[in-house]
Amino acid sequence: MPSEFALIERHFKRPARHSVLGVGDDAAIVRPAPGMEIVVTTDMLVAGTHFLPDADPADLGWKTLAVNLSDLAAMGALPRWALLSLALPADKAADEAWLAAYAEGFFACADTFAVDLIGGDTTRGPLAFNVTLFGEIPAGQALLRSAARPADEIWISGTLGLATLGLAQRQARCRLMEPLRSACLRALDRPQPRIALGRALAQDGLAHAAIDVSDGLLADLGHILERSQATATLHFDRLPAAVLYCGNDVDARLATDCLLGGGDDYELAFTAPAARHEDILALGARLQIPLTCIGTVAAGPAGRIHLLDADGREMSPARRGYDHFAPATADTDTAEKKT
Numbered sequence: 001m002p003s004e005f006a007l008i009e010r011h012f013k014r015p016a017r018h019s020v021l022g023v024g025d026d027a028a029i030v031r032p033a034p035g036m037e038i039v040v041t042t043d044m045l046v047a048g049t050h051f052l053p054d055a056d057p058a059d060l061g062w063k064t065l066a067v068n069l070s071d072l073a074a075m076g077a078l079p080r081w082a083l084l085s086l087a088l089p090a091d092k093a094a095d096e097a098w099l100a101a102y103a104e105g106f107f108a109c110a111d112t113f114a115v116d117l118i119g120g121d122t123t124r125g126p127l128a129f130n131v132t133l134f135g136e137i138p139a140g141q142a143l144l145r146s147a148a149r150p151a152d153e154i155w156i157s158g159t160l161g162l163a164t165l166g167l168a169q170r171q172a173r174c175r176l177m178e179p180l181r182s183a184c185l186r187a188l189d190r191p192q193p194r195i196a197l198g199r200a201l202a203q204d205g206l207a208h209a210a211i212d213v214s215d216g217l218l219a220d221l222g223h224i225l226e227r228s229q230a231t232a233t234l235h236f237d238r239l240p241a242a243v244l245y246c247g248n249d250v251d252a253r254l255a256t257d258c259l260l261g262g263g264d265d266y267e268l269a270f271t272a273p274a275a276r277h278e279d280i281l282a283l284g285a286r287l288q289i290p291l292t293c294i295g296t297v298a299a300g301p302a303g304r305i306h307l308l309d310a311d312g313r314e315m316s317p318a319r320r321g322y323d324h325f326a327p328a329t330a331d332t333d334t335a336e337k338k339t
């Protein structure tokens with residue numbers, strides 16, 4: 001088995017691009033650009049809770065960083081520096097091919113989003129990964145959950161529920177045809193954080209509030225509404241997904257669950273003044289990301305969401321999203337539910 005130091009040297013030491021000092025000393029050194037604020041986030045992935053223990057290592061490497069990038073996207077920040085902590089059981093620490101594949105997936109994501117890995121920690125233990133990610137944003141520009149205002153429109157990027165459908169496919173709870181099947185598995189295994197969208201929304205002052213959908217649309221939008229002391233109306237028939245599910249063997253309950261409570265999508269939900277509607281559509285066209293207006297914010301009880309069907313009747317969804325510490329129900333799966 002390689003020593004801890006050999007393992008770090010072989011797999012996790014790469015030249016840093018925009019850091020003063022990277023991996024190899026007692027600590028790293030970075031220098032933020034003048035006028036920038038530092039935005040920091042951390043997320044942990046634990047075997048059996050966030051991924052199945054036999055998951056593909058390259059996908060895991062990608063995803064450990066991608067879920068953190070998504071949090072910076074939701075703030076509107078530009079990602080810069082990452083710390084990576086690994087707990088490895090003996091069989092994984094001894095498995096050079098597994099480690100190389102994990103590192104390859106991690107650095108594929110780091111290279112895509114120009115992130116420097118500048119340090120971390122490596123220890124023996126039950127398989128788990130933790131990333132701490134630092135980004136930069138011009139002072140005062142960050143998109144806060146608390147900044148939604150009455151009369152704002154509510155927008156969502158991309159398509160909802162793909163990752164949850166991918167998990168259902170992998171667990172044989174539905175049977176998807178191509179090309180939906182590959183799209184769903186890719187959404188689950190290689191989520192694409194919406195960094196460019198978040199930056200543009202913050203930079204151009206287009207959005208007021210934003211969040212990334214990691215626990216499900218209703219739960220995550222609920223966080224914006226609670227922090228902003230506001231209510232929302234959502235139109236179920238406007239949610240971007242229904243068309244894609246057509247012709248597939250997905251029962252209606254699973255489809256609704258994927259749309260409203262599906263975690264792991266890492267799309268951005270954001271609110272913006274109605275006067276910027278056309279600018280937001282133009283931004284979506286420029287970035288080639290579908291952006292869909294799905295509802296409006298109103299003054300009212302904090303956190304409440306009125307979900308309307310195509311006829312304007314109020315719907316009452318069964319479940320809001322995933323909560324690690326909620327009492328177990330028949331709906332609660334163990335692995336790969338949330339990050």
Ligand code: ADP
Pocket residue numbers: 008012013022023024025026027028084085086117118119120121122
């Ligand atoms: P110390 O004992 O001083 O904490 P370590 O032996 O833990 O130092 O780490 C040595 C160097 O390797 C440090 O620069 C640390 O940040 C880096 N490092 C450790 N584990 C990882 C990892 N998984 N990925 C990247 N860098 C790591």
Ligand code: MG
Pocket residue numbers: 120121122
């Ligand atoms: Mg250490």
